[in-house]
Amino acid sequence: MDIYIYSDESGVFDAKHNRYFVFAGTVFLSKKDKEKWERLYLHNERTVRNSESLMPGEEVKATTVSNKSKNKLYRSLNRVEKFGIVISEKDVLDNIFDDKKSKQRYLDYAYKIGVKRKLQHLIDIGKIDPSKVRSIHFFVDEHTTATNGRYELREGLEQEFRIGTYNWKYTAFFPPIFPNLSILTLSFCDSRTKTLVRTADIVANRLFFCVITNKVPKMLRSNFQVVYLPK
16 A cells, blocks of 8 residues: 655744644545546646636736635535644743754744544554555645754654554654554645645634634544643
């Protein structure tokens, strides 16, 4: 089994001026599934592009289309597996905001937790057999993450899903949830060239809006798991 995960973020991780930060994404459980949804979403984007009269080359994203079109695109993903992470910034330790590295490490931690909970849910309901997962491919909308930060995220994902982790005292080992995983890739992408990263943009935008308007329960479905941090 090959798993493909597309993700984006919404909000600014800056507790002085912002209350929430959100990650969200879409999950596809085979190359065939991924390619099918890519075709479907491109078709839906073309419909929106025509109705919105967008300029040639302009992306169909949450920031470029009307609320009506955003809703249409979001509804088109009703049958897609989705996940989200909501960070309440006022509850995050103050010293985490002191420097960029601390902030990035916390965001990496939050991202790993959200993805792991989603994949664990899919295992629990029988959609994923962990022994049959051979590869996981992560596609993240590129923002301003430094090169070393990208390396650290990839290393963290490998430890979580392919290698296994230790507790902070190194007195206990936690095996990876995919014991036969041989390939894990992480790509930071320009959403203009990755159709399914744009699905994550729409999901992240919707989740952020629902968080700030207290409407998250109304948007949740059995295929959309959301993690709230910090606990």
